[in-house]
Amino acid sequence: MKTYVCIKRVPDTESRLKVGADGKSIDGAGLKYIISPYDEYALETALRQKESAGAGEVIVISVGEATSGEQLRNALAMGADGAVLLRGQPTMDGLATARALAAELKSAGAELVLCGMKAADDEQQEVGPMLAELLDLPCVTGVAELEVQGGSIVCQREVEGGTEVVEAPLPAVVTITKGKFEPRYPSLKGIMAAKKKPLEEKDAQLPAGRIQVRQLTPPPERPAGRIVGQGVDAVPELVRVLREEAKVI
Amino acid sequence: MPNVLAFAEQRDGKLRRASLEVMTAARTVADALGGEVHALLIAPRNTAAMAADLGRYGADKVLAGESAALAQYVPEAYARAVADAAGAGYHTVFFPASPMGKDLAPRVAVRLDAALASDVTAVGVESGELVVTRPIYGGRIFATVTVEGACRIVSLRPNVVRAAESAKAGTLQPLALPAEAGRTKVRELKAAGGAKLDVAEAPIVVSGGRGMKAPENWSMLEELAAALGGSCALGASRAVVDAGWRPHSEQVGQTGKTVSPQLYVAVGISGAMQHLAGMRSAKTIVAINKDADAPIFKVADFGIVGDAMEVVPRLTAELKKPR
Numbered sequence: 001m002k003t004y005v006c007i008k009r010v011p012d013t014e015s016r017l018k019v020g021a022d023g024k025s026i027d028g029a030g031l032k033y034i035i036s037p038y039d040e041y042a043l044e045t046a047l048r049q050k051e052s053a054g055a056g057e058v059i060v061i062s063v064g065e066a067t068s069g070e071q072l073r074n075a076l077a078m079g080a081d082g083a084v085l086l087r088g089q090p091t092m093d094g095l096a097t098a099r100a101l102a103a104e105l106k107s108a109g110a111e112l113v114l115c116g117m118k119a120a121d122d123e124q125q126e127v128g129p130m131l132a133e134l135l136d137l138p139c140v141t142g143v144a145e146l147e148v149q150g151g152s153i154v155c156q157r158e159v160e161g162g163t164e165v166v167e168a169p170l171p172a173v174v175t176i177t178k179g180k181f182e183p184r185y186p187s188l189k190g191i192m193a194a195k196k197k198p199l200e201e202k203d204a205q206l207p208a209g210r211i212q213v214r215q216l217t218p219p220p221e222r223p224a225g226r227i228v229g230q231g232v233d234a235v236p237e238l239v240r241v242l243r244e245e246a247k248v249i
Numbered sequence: 250m251p252n253v254l255a256f257a258e259q260r261d262g263k264l265r266r267a268s269l270e271v272m273t274a275a276r277t278v279a280d281a282l283g284g285e286v287h288a289l290l291i292a293p294r295n296t297a298a299m300a301a302d303l304g305r306y307g308a309d310k311v312l313a314g315e316s317a318a319l320a321q322y323v324p325e326a327y328a329r330a331v332a333d334a335a336g337a338g339y340h341t342v343f344f345p346a347s348p349m350g351k352d353l354a355p356r357v358a359v360r361l362d363a364a365l366a367s368d369v370t371a372v373g374v375e376s377g378e379l380v381v382t383r384p385i386y387g388g389r390i391f392a393t394v395t396v397e398g399a400c401r402i403v404s405l406r407p408n409v410v411r412a413a414e415s416a417k418a419g420t421l422q423p424l425a426l427p428a429e430a431g432r433t434k435v436r437e438l439k440a441a442g443g444a445k446l447d448v449a450e451a452p453i454v455v456s457g458g459r460g461m462k463a464p465e466n467w468s469m470l471e472e473l474a475a476a477l478g479g480s481c482a483l484g485a486s487r488a489v490v491d492a493g494w495r496p497h498s499e500q501v502g503q504t505g506k507t508v509s510p511q512l513y514v515a516v517g518i519s520g521a522m523q524h525l526a527g528m529r530s531a532k533t534i535v536a537i538n539k540d541a542d543a544p545i546f547k548v549a550d551f552g553i554v555g556d557a558m559e560v561v562p563r564l565t566a567e568l569k570k571p572r
């Protein structure tokens with residue numbers, strides 16, 4: 001089975017972010033970049049599926065600038081078989097990104113396409129289902145566990161109040177959330193092998209985005225809080241302030 | 250005609266609170282444009298009563314389809330129904346950024362060839378342009394963006410806009426629903442038990458961390474949640490989800506849910522940056538932690554330094570006392 005995993009380069013989620021001089025972008029100086037966390041879960045899911053089937057091919061694909069090659073190489077070191085970089089300026093408009101991915105995937109012969117449930121930078125939570133619509137494929141979102149059964153996939157997805165078991169025929173697009181397995185670290189052997197694996201680069205067919213950033217700002221400061229007291233004796237005062245000052249209960 | 254369409258989510262024949270918040274946001278945009286708000290409702294029954302409520306919260310017209318087959322969310326059929334109705338040409342289409350809305354809105358966006366701004370916390374119109382605020386990077390940055398095109402799609406984060414009554418006609422217009430079932434099939438729903446309200450939508454969240462010591466102690470948090478009322482959901486830190494104490498669906502933070510409740514009670518949670526990412530936009534934050542230096546106290550409005558095993562039961566008892 002041929003599986004594509006869509007991965008995005010994002011700043012490390014622990015990094016301190018600074019708004020750039022233009023007021024519209026993040027100052028990239030000194031930032032460390034990673035594969036967006038849910039995309040790593042998606043890659044782990046694809047690699048495990050391939051391992052349990054004993055056959056298959058996992059290709060990672062990213063829309064981004066040349067620097068995204070670093071994350072694609074990391075994915076190759078984790079065990080992906082091939083990588084495709086669609087060169088283009090990342091945009092907050094997920095539909096533009098989805099169109100660029102769809103242009104590449106429509107004739108790529110993918111039986112399964114995995115995305116992260118949401119990217120850690122723009123957090124649109126939209127590219128996966130958009131890609132599915134563009135490719136006219138069924139889509140299951142927010143999947144924690146996935147199993148291939150013949151020509152179908154059986155997905156466990158988190159829903160309000162429980163877990164839903166959803167079946168979809170292949171080919172399909174699935175967006176992945178955290179499941180049972182943590183993403184693996186690249187082994188030394190994996191890192192060496194990655195150097196010889198194919199990384200194809202081409203220009204993305206990326207339409208102009210229709211979401212324009214006017215301004216980025218730090219979140220509003222929270223006013224300094226107060227310690228109501230120590231231990232159980234503080235409880236009546238806490239209830240009082242919640243009722244009378246905050247008026248939230 | 251710059252009208253606005255708002256998808257109204259229901260469950261078991263009752264409107265969800267987030268749907269009324271969406272009506273209020275839609276009203277803001279429609280009023281600025283001089284247009285109408287049309288609500289779109291798909292439900293197994295009871296559409297007339299729900300339409301009346303939508304009218305009270307600002308719907309000029311309610312497009313309502315009744316179907317037993319579509320009582321539960323069926324992604325492809327819902328996408329088709331909404332896209333068909335919205336095809337008439339709307340300035341903006343609103344969804345609640347609920348689990349259903351987040352699944353549905355991107356599918357509709359493709360069918361309408363419209364840009365989608367997800368999980369927005371504020372909406373406005375400036376010289377005819379739609380301007381929205383989106384928290385990004387785990388809430389560490391707020392982006393003010395314009396959404397362009399012939400039609401725009403917005404999903405609204407629950408609990409950030411206060412639903413306000415604004416009586417309009419709420420004229421009921423029947424909506425023909427597609428017969429298609431879609432290609433995905435729900436085989437089974439395994440109920441996790443406990444609260445049915447998603448942590449991302451609940452107006453009150455009680456969240457537990459490693460300081461709760463053991464999974465059995467969650468009964469304490471369940472009792473506290475019950476004492477806080479029916480619209481309270483449980484949340485969790487990643488440490489306890491990783492330990493298998495709680496399901497990932499309850500995890501709050503960078504790799505879990507983002508919540509903006511009126512009240513967030515963090516019990517035995519240290520307040521790591523990745524946890525704060527998911528809850529720092531709560532209106533009021535309460536922290537209970539035995540370590541006075543825990544970072545959670547830096548974002549908490551009110552804190553108690555103490556042992557959760559003692560403070561939580563006492564808090565539950567205090568809330569239950571007749572006033």
Ligand SMILES: Cc1cc2nc3c(=O)[nH]c(=O)nc-3n(C[C@H](O)[C@H](O)[C@H](O)COP(=O)(O)OP(=O)(O)OC[C@H]3O[C@@H](n4cnc5c(N)ncnc54)[C@H](O)[C@@H]3O)c2cc1C
Nearest residue numbers: 458459460486487488502503504517519521524539540557
């Ligand atoms: C990529 C990445 C993503 C992450 N995503 C998330 C995420 O989505 N959500 C998330 O929560 N974390 C996330 N984390 C993990 C995060 O960094 C922290 O490790 C985690 O939040 C800690 O959970 P905790 O506060 O429950 O545990 P701890 O940090 O162990 O804190 C326990 C707290 O309980 C207090 N305590 C102990 N006993 C008691 C008692 N009897 N009464 C009262 N208080 C007591 C302690 O003083 C302490 O403050 C992520 C980390 C990474 C690297």
Ligand SMILES: Nc1ncnc2c1ncn2[C@@H]1O[C@H](COP(=O)(O)O)[C@@H](O)[C@H]1O
Nearest residue numbers: 006062063115116118119124125126127
């Ligand atoms: N520029 C990109 N390149 C490759 N995949 C992407 C890109 N942007 C988003 N994705 C995929 O779509 C998922 C959801 O992104 P988003 O809709 O932006 O939250 C991500 O987790 C990735 O799997």
